Amino acid sequence: MHDTGLSARAGGASSSSPPSGVGDDDDESKTRKAHPAYARLRSSHRAAASLLLLATVAVAAFLAGRARPSVGCAPPRLDARFLGLPDAAAASDFGSLGVPWCRSKTGKTVEWTSKDLLSGLEEFVPIYETRPIKNNMYGMGFDHSFGLWFMARWLKPDLMIESGAFKGHSTWVLRKAMPNTKIISLSPRHPEKYLKKGPAYVDGNCTYLAGKDFVDFGSVDWEKLLRNHGISDPSKVLVFFDDHQSELKRLKQALRAGFRHLIFEDNYDTGTGDHYSLRQICDQAYIRGGGHSCFWDSDEARLRSKRKKFWEKAVEIDDLCGKDDAWWGVRGYMRDNFNHSNKAISYQEHFQNSRLVESVMDLYWELPPVAGPSLTHQTRFRAFLDVVRPCSLGAFSYAGVILPYRKLARVAGGRGDEGLDLPLNQELDKLKGKI
Numbered sequence: 001m002h003d004t005g006l007s008a009r010a011g012g013a014s015s016s017s018p019p020s021g022v023g024d025d026d027d028e029s030k031t032r033k034a035h036p037a038y039a040r041l042r043s044s045h046r047a048a049a050s051l052l053l054l055a056t057v058a059v060a061a062f063l064a065g066r067a068r069p070s071v072g073c074a075p076p077r078l079d080a081r082f083l084g085l086p087d088a089a090a091a092s093d094f095g096s097l098g099v100p101w102c103r104s105k106t107g108k109t110v111e112w113t114s115k116d117l118l119s120g121l122e123e124f125v126p127i128y129e130t131r132p133i134k135n136n137m138y139g140m141g142f143d144h145s146f147g148l149w150f151m152a153r154w155l156k157p158d159l160m161i162e163s164g165a166f167k168g169h170s171t172w173v174l175r176k177a178m179p180n181t182k183i184i185s186l187s188p189r190h191p192e193k194y195l196k197k198g199p200a201y202v203d204g205n206c207t208y209l210a211g212k213d214f215v216d217f218g219s220v221d222w223e224k225l226l227r228n229h230g231i232s233d234p235s236k237v238l239v240f241f242d243d244h245q246s247e248l249k250r251l252k253q254a255l256r257a258g259f260r261h262l263i264f265e266d267n268y269d270t271g272t273g274d275h276y277s278l279r280q281i282c283d284q285a286y287i288r289g290g291g292h293s294c295f296w297d298s299d300e301a302r303l304r305s306k307r308k309k310f311w312e313k314a315v316e317i318d319d320l321c322g323k324d325d326a327w328w329g330v331r332g333y334m335r336d337n338f339n340h341s342n343k344a345i346s347y348q349e350h351f352q353n354s355r356l357v358e359s360v361m362d363l364y365w366e367l368p369p370v371a372g373p374s375l376t377h378q379t380r381f382r383a384f385l386d387v388v389r390p391c392s393l394g395a396f397s398y399a400g401v402i403l404p405y406r407k408l409a410r411v412a413g414g415r416g417d418e419g420l421d422l423p424l425n426q427e428l429d430k431l432k433g434k435i
Contacts, residue, residue: 036265036266036366037365038147039264040262040361041262100283101282101288101289102361104363106362112150120150124145127176133172136169143369146370150177152240155261157178157181158233158236159184159226159238160184161240162240162242163239164242164243165210170240171191171201171202184229185206186210186217188214190210190211234260235259240262241262242266246336247267248276248334267279271315271327274339275335275336276335280329281353284350294317328345334350
């Protein structure tokens with residue numbers, strides 16, 4: 001598929017497989033989507049070598065402190081049909097094969113609520129429709145764009161940094177969230193290079209360390225660069241990572257620089273992805289939803305096999321487990337740099353990585369999908385709790401907001417009216433007539 005729309009320039013593999021190559025037209029600053037996360041690190045007066053982390057998971061999945069994701073709805077239940085799990089398991093927070101939630105010693109949660117998410121979503125949809133890059137293939141889609149926009153606007157940082165710009169879509173999202181805040185963008189390829197081929201975005205109030213001026217995030221003299229931008233307190237800076245590097249590595253680098261607010265766009269599940277993610281790091285037996293069994297006839301193996309019928313990207317037990325039943329990371333490997341670096345680690349090392357992250361994490365949050373399978377009929381990834389469900393869609397047609405339900409489904413799921421169940425369409429028409 002080819003990009004459509006106008007160009008814009010703003011004013012002012014498994015462990016046993018060889019690393020996958022990147023073609024001439026591929027940019028290693030952004031590619032495939034996963035679940036985004038947000039983290040805030042604890043402040044400390046120790047030496048720079050001490051590690052402090054605040055992990056924010058982005059792009060793609062965001063759960064608001066496990067808060068209820070909708071307004072005026074009954075308590076959410078997981079969809080047992082799509083998870084391929086018994087009702088009892090599906091009714092729990094995540095189910096027996098759920099997603100481990102990174103923990104912090106403080107137990108803090110985010111300040112925003114499900115109402116704030118719904119309100120933000122109403123505001124964001126018309127903004128998103130003006131995006132200069134209509135088909136951001138290999139970059140962020142609607143869900144992750146909304147999550148980044150929402151968090152940037154809520155946190156109101158004095159400076160925003162992004163590592164991985166691709167064609168500039170995330171730069172545009174940050175600019176829409178904070179119209180007057182300076183941005184520093186690091187990317188191996190400058191976004192303006194894409195303007196020759198199609199839609200791209202170059203920001204007029206952004207310092208680009210890209211192309212021939214590229215510097216990796218871990219090699220930047222952040223004290224000097226922040227000073228040049230009039231920033232004296234790095235804890236008031238928001239850092240967004242979409243560069244497919246080990247998130248443990250990036251976390252340590254961010255902590256040494258004094259940054260506290262981090263968003264990671266690609267937060268891959270255990271057994272998937274091209275880099276060691278926070279979700280993989282936090283996949284531990286002592287955390288609910290974490291830890292795995294490699295026994296071929298276990299309950300987990302049977303459930304994984306059943307889930308594969310519903311989710312194209314579901315990982316079966318043979319794909320999850322590597323040599324000597326190593327399941328952590330990706331078959332016992334810690335991937336980095338688009339899987340160009342692939343290091344085997346022991347379970348003890350994996351465990352210690354989790355303890356480190358937990359010790360420096362102030363809070364951790366994942367954004368749920370904006371709309372679940374009941375609206376989008378997507379079958380590639382599982383979806384647990386979603387922000388918008390049928391019983392809450394009525395909230396999107398009040399106060400003069402032009403947001404047809406079918407348009408929401410199309411924007412969020414990439415499909416038109418055919419992506420909605422007929423009974424749901426009829427119910428939405430009833431809601432529409434009442435408001």
